[in-house]
Amino acid sequence: MDENRVSRLNKAGPVRGPVVYWMSRDQRIHDNWALLFAQELAIESGEPLIVVFCLVPEFLGAGSRQYGFMLGGLQQVEAALRPYRIPFHLLEGAPETVVPKFVRTLKAGALVADFDPLRIKKLWKDKVKRDLRVPFFEVDAHNVVPCRLASAKQEYSAFTIRKKINRLLDRFLTGFPPLRKQETPAPENRPVDWARAAASLTAGPEPAVAEWIEPGEKAALKALERFIREKLSGYAGTRNDPTAGGQSGFSPYFHFGQLSAQRAxxxxxxxxxxxxxxxxxxxxxxxxxxxxxxFCHYNPAYDSFDCFPDWAKKTLDEHRQDPRPYTYSLGEFESASTHDDLWNAAQLEMVRKGKMHGYLRMYWAKKILEWSPDPEEAVRTAVLLNDRYELDGRDPGGYAGIAWSIGGVHDRPWAERLVFGKIRYMSYNGCRRKFSVDEYVSGIQSLD
Ligand SMILES: Cc1cc2nc3c(=O)[nH]c(=O)nc-3n(C[C@H](O)[C@H](O)[C@H](O)COP(=O)(O)OP(=O)(O)OC[C@H]3O[C@@H](n4cnc5c(N)ncnc54)[C@H](O)[C@@H]3O)c2cc1C
Known part of the structure; x- marks a missing residue:
């Protein structure tokens, strides 16, 4: 594999002992560069490879919908690793405590983690690093072109990053070598008690599990095959129509790393x-x-007003005092009680299904800006609802999407108007011109 996918997170010299892959963002066994790198390291040093996942009882407001999907996938990871004779351990508690302790107890020789641009994941790694006396590697197994390599700074827009990604695409968009059966015996471990692990979580029973999507790598690969066979032709014409079912539905699989974007x-x-x-x-x-x-890697304020570009902050500041035709509280937004049937339906789609259509996500967030007392509150409301209900929430795609809709990130100034200033506006009638709003609204109302 291309060694530019790998970063060294500390300076510890070589140590003999098993290699530990701390799986976090990329929860799959195939097409996973972090796992492949860890295996290569283990084979080179004649040591066994062990995979661990660290389960924390609370994670950025995730509920049983998101935890259930994740645990379903991890259960499959454990089972799928068995024929490869690679043990899987579920650690429970704060990563900064349990990961270094596991490394010490096992007398491991190296730790490998997968790349994640979110603040909390960076903080975990920083803390784990402090207590680690063995080499610590990070592998970008999520992006086709490794994030650090694609660009060394926050990109202004899709236009500016596209050129940089395309320049490196042939080099990185390669096939994957297969995972190999482990020859070096690894210490035995007991199977994970998944029911007990689920019971240890603090998340309540709401929001309900998403029924339309089956978790795990196997189901993700099947969905990929089906999408390419049945839906990809026509994607360009249908993806922006919420009544057409043209999107792939893969974002939960990508979010939990159950499907490799490179494979797709x-x-x-x-x-x-x-x-x-x-x-x-x-x-x-x-x-x-x-x-x-x-965006999230280079802008740690990615979920707040502070991440907006200067022109957007300025224009939103200039329009703070504009009269708002409607303002709603978090509770009114959450219970889909606005005056707008399209907005309410989009909110209900997210609450009931765990996935709002992509086109409506933009409309949804822009209306939260229009109907909130100020842009700071609008971002807080959008992030909170998105992360609470979307199965793919707490993802860079969500933070960037909200920042684009409310704060002009990756966009440009448009014609000035009330409340929005120069932030791009979307209207109800504009949606009517694009798709059948009535069909969408009645479809959502019929969901139980
Ligand atoms: C306000 C708002 C909130 C959003 N919240 C999330 C979120 O919480 N999680 C999330 O993953 N995405 C989020 N997005 C981005 C996008 O809407 C979803 O990724 C997409 O709708 C997921 O559905 P799909 O997999 O069927 O998409 P498809 O249209 O089939 O696209 C395939 C894949 O491309 C990527 N993709 C598509 N659109 C975007 C985009 N605009 N930005 C970045 N990647 C994209 C996703 O990985 C997606 O799975 C949000 C966008 C906005 C405007």
């Missing part, structure tokens, strides 16, 4: 779908998704 890109590139749809899908899958990672 490889299969898309060699499919026989029409080239306009292939291009449109790859633009979202690679350029927009990796732009979101770039």
């Amino acid at each position: 890109a490889l299969e898309t590139a060699c499919s026989e779908a029409d080239s306009r749809s292939k291009e449109a899908f790859l633009e979202e899958l690679v350029v927009r998704r990796e732009l979101a990672d770039n």
